[in-house]
Amino acid sequence: MPQTSTPLRKLGFLTIGLFDEADPRRGHESTLEIIALGERLGFDSAWVRHRHLQYGISSPVAVLAAASQRTSRIELGTAVIPVGWENPLRLAEDLATVDLLSGGRLNPGVSVGPPMHFDQVRHALYPDTAEAEDFGYGRVERLLDFVRGTPATDFSGVEGIEVFSDRVQPQAPGLGDRMWYGGGSLRSARWAGEHGMNLLTSSVVKAEESEDFAEVQLSHIRTFRAHHPDRDRARVSQGLVVIPTDSATPEQRKKYEEYARGRTPRTATPQGPARMMFAPDLVGTSDEIAERLYAHAAFQEVDEVAFALPFTFAHEDYVQILTDMAHRLGPALGWRPAD
Known part of the structure; x- marks a missing residue:
């Protein structure tokens, strides 16, 4: 096996x-159980996606608030919150509150752009202000400012028996340094670096200067660090779909392979007008996956990952996959579980 x-x-x-x-409660409980399992297995972080008007987590901050009370060590992240659905000031309050409840373990990841299917949802989400809403980077800048303590108003002091602050409250020390941007383009990578964020790279990128996924992702990582105040020390986390099969049953292996096979065609060429590139899902033994990762140009540039679990698997599948990641794949990549 090659060594990194x-x-x-x-x-x-x-x-x-x-x-x-x-039975939505059962699904949310399953997510919380998986996060608690991740902590017991020694994982460093657990991240949740968002899904609005779908059958997935619509309120990741609320779910992580619950997770913060069932765990004590593992970092808790969002990958990612699309801030087009959010009011930056209110989101800053929620993030700071959960960060304090977790003991400083929250890692909020965000992205920009109009809400998905905006034409269909605009009248429910922004009935009076849809045309005026800023869905660009400025919305994230507002969030960063509020999290980092920039005044939100010119008023503070005592009014009657109430005391008012000019900053979002509570303030969570260090949270501003744990803000992540989910980027898939050179422009986003540069912007995140210039604004001192951390970078989440996923299994989806924009094919701009190449049609090789690893080369594109590598260019994003290097562009981000070139424009970040910390340069080569700036944090990047890679998120590929990774499915180790070491302890899987024959039935599970067949399901995993069929899942990956069904998604493979989209990885061959850029998709749609935006020319989005998708990374192949990595299915196999931990040794086989480790060898493929060592050969991945972007993986060679990072020292932290948040491997994505497939969307549609069962709870017992996630238990098997996470257990193999912690016991076999992680060590094959030089990782040591947290105490």
Whole structure:
């Protein structure tokens, strides 16, 4: 097996938190159980996606608030919150509150752009202000300012028996340094670096200067660090779909392979007008996956990952996959579980 020059320092995982419409509590409980399992297995971080008007986690901050009370060490992240759905000031309050409840373990990841299917949802989401809403980077800048303590108003002091602050309250020390941007383009990578954020790279990128996924992702990582105040020390987390099969049953292996096979055609060429490139899902033994990762140009540039769990698998599948990641794949990448 080839050896990486930089051992993997942080191992995390990402889940979408699907649920059955007839029993949504069970799906949310499953997500919380998976996060608690991740902590017991020694993972460094657990991340949740968002899904609005779908059967997945619609309120990742609320779910992580619950997770913060069932865990004590593992970092908790969002990958990612599309801020087009959010009021930056209110989101800053929620993030700071959960960060304090977790003991400083929150890692909020965000992205920009109009809400998905905006033409269909605009009248429910922004009935009077849809045309005026800023869905660009400025919305994230407002969020960063509020999280980092920039005044939100010119008023503070005592009014009657109430005391008012000019900053969002509570303030969570260090949270501003743990803000992540989910970027898939050179422009986003540069912007995130210039604004001192951390960078989340996923299994989807924009094919701009190449049609080789690893080369494109590598260019994003290097562009981000070139424009970040910390340069080569700036944090980047890679998120690919990774499915180790070491302890899987024959039935599970067949399901995993069929899942990946069905998604493979979209990885061959850029998709749609935006020319989006998708990374192949990595299915196999931990040794086989480690060898493929060592050969991945972008993986060679990072020392932390948040491997994505497939969307549609069962709870017991996630238990098997996470257990193999912690016991076999992580160590094969030079990672050591947290105490």
